[in-house]
Amino acid sequence: MNGKGGLVSKGEKLPRTTMLPIAQHIVDVLGDHCQRIEIAGSLRRERPLVGDIELVAVPQYEKDLFGVADLSRNLLKHFLVQKGVNMPKCGDKYIQFMYGSHKVDLFMPTPETWGSIFTLRTGSHEFNMWLMTVRSGQVGVRFEDGRLLRRYNGELIPTPEESDVFEHLKLEVVPPNMRDDGRWVRYVADGAGQ
Known part of the structure; x- marks a missing residue:
């Protein structure tokens, strides 16, 4: 997954038929690091034109010696950092990154x-x-x-x-x-x- 660089979208919308395969590819790549991940936003609403990609994911967390999830060890965020993805916004509940020229908004709720x-x-x-x-x-x-x-x-x-x-x-x-x-x-x- 190469999220480095890319152009910041200036509100340009692209056809859903172009954006859906890109979003699905991102979901497929990130899926191993999530308990659950789905496409949301205008793609899910089947809008003909889409400006950005919105995803909702419950990350997997590293477990301690006793099998308890360590909420400070978000494996999804760790994967993105490890891959060198530029994340202009990177918090516990929300990450924004670019995938090529496409802005991706990743929301991370609890189960x-x-x-x-x-x-x-x-x-x-x-x-x-x-x-x-x-x-x-x-x-x-x-x-x-x-x-x-x-x-x-x-x-x-x-x-x-x-x-x-x-x-x-x-x-x-x-x-x-x-x-x-x-x-x-x-x-x-x-x-x-x-």
């Missing part, structure tokens, strides 16, 4: 927050705003830092799967390709809400 992060990173922005400001208030939950919490006591609601998020929002899972251009409003109104 307990996978569903909420995967939902939000899939988008769209308008769909997320509806979930976070309208729907969540109707059902007594709230989003904070990408996590789903009970509104009345701030308790974390585990969301190991995207379906868990929709269950707590009292909705059927809205397909990714229905999360743009207000299509989810009609989808929910047509009976997909519980």
